Structures are given as C-alpha cells and as structure tokens.
C-alpha cells in the first residue's frame with residue numbers, strides 16, 4: 001500500500017493537517033460572506049476554557065469592540081485540567097494562572113474586566129455533569145442572557161471535536177430555553193480547526209457562513225493568544241506544551257469563519 005512516510009512523524013502530520021486546512025479555508029472563502037461592519041451591536045462570548053475566546057474568535061471580538069459593540073465574555077470551566085499529573089504544578093495553580101491569562105487576553109481584545117465572568121466549573125467535567133450541576137450552570141448562563149440580552153452569542157461549534165465544547169453548546173442551548181431568548185448564534189471552530197475535515201459538515205449544512213477579515217486586528221489577536229503561555233509553552237520539567245505542536249499557527253490566518261445555523 002502506498003503510504004506517505006513523512007506523514008507518520010509529528011512534523012509530517014502537521015504539514016498534512018495544514019495542507020488540508022488550506023483547502024478547507026479556500027472552500028470556506030467561496031461559501032462565506034464578509035460580515036458587514038456594525039452588523040452586531042452586542043455579543044456574549046461563551047468560552048468553555050480560558051483561551052477559546054482568543055484562539056477561536058479573538059479577531060472577531062477585537063473588531064466588534066473597535067466598531068463600538070458591547071462585548072461580554074463568560075468562561076465556563078476553570079481550565080484546571082490542561083496539565084494532568086504535572087510533577088510541580090497543581091490543578092489549582094493552573095486554574096489561577098489561566099484566570100490571570102484570561103484577564104490579560106480579554107483586556108488586549110478590548111473587553112472591560114467588569115464584563116468578564118467565570119463560572120469555574122471543573123475542567124474536564126462538562127460532558128458528565130449530573131442533572132443538578134448541569135441545571136445550575138444552565139441557570140447561571142440563563143441569568144446572564146436575561147441580564148445582557150445579547151444580539152449574538154459567539155461560541156465553539158456544536159460539534160467541535162471536543163466533548164467539553166460540545167457539552168458547553170448543549171448547556172447554552174438549555175440556558176436559552178430557560179431564558180426564552182433566541183439570539184443569533186455564531187459558532188467558531190477551535191478543535192475542528194485542528195481536525196479540519198470536521199468543518200465539511202457545517203460548511204454544507206449551515207444557513208450562513210460569515211467571514212471576518214482580520215487584517216487590522218491580527219496583531220491584537222496574536223498578542224491575546226500569546227497571553228496563554230501556560231498552554232503554548234512547556235511548563236518545566238515538561239518539554240512539550242499543553243497544546244499540540246503547530247496548533248496556534250492555525251488560528252493566525254487572515255480571517256475567522258463563523259457558522260450561523
């Protein structure tokens with residue numbers, strides 16, 4: 001059988017992944033429309049973990065804020081599970097560090113600190129919450145939705161290749177039912193950028209795909225992403241970062257795509 005020998009190395013797999021991502025992005029450009037300036041006046045970003053907002057939609061948030069939109073960000077989990085078994089850093093340390101990083105990142109994106117909320121659900125548990133805990137989180141999100149009445153919710157794709165992200169989407173759907181609200185939902189890929197074939201489904205089934213040009217905010221997005229050094233840099237004595245090699249580079253393209261069902 002013909003095999004691409006180099007594709008069995010980490011570097012080879014990354015090259016292959018980037019090539020597939022380039023093809024998918026080209027198709028998305030054809031299928032998408034530019035999000036008009038001033039099309040959104042208020043947005044609530046739901047980030048399952050501290051970093052999803054910067055990587056997944058940091059450019060969109062920065063541009064919306066520049067255009068005068070009000071932006072709130074809610075972090076669902078504490079992000080404490082990114083370094084399991086680390087010999088010198090505890091889950092509590094990681095949660096504290098990621099909260100501090102989130103503070104810096106959201107500030108860089110232009111979101112006021114009093115518009116940033118943390119629900120502090122334990123990282124890694126969203127997909128297996130018991131009914132009571134799930135209800136409690138839904139109620140807190142529903143309370144925010146009622147208070148803020150955002151025109152748009154920005155959150156990771158409903159099938160993003162992460163059980164946590166998929167569960168977060170279900171919690172927001174439950175919260176919307178409780179609040180009896182129907183804002184527009186713009187879904188952004190995070191782990192489905194890393195596994196780009198997953199984007200074929202929303203590319204075909206979504207009613208609209210919006211394209212946000214990042215030219216004027218690309219540096220801002222890059223700086224916000226760089227705030228999350230706990231995820232992008234190894235924490236000694238480990239020699240590999242929590243995020244895979246080359247992950248961040250997939251999010252520094254010239255545009256972000258948002259799926260609206």
Ligand SMILES: [Zn+2]
Nearest residue numbers: 048049052165
């Ligand atoms: Zn995440």
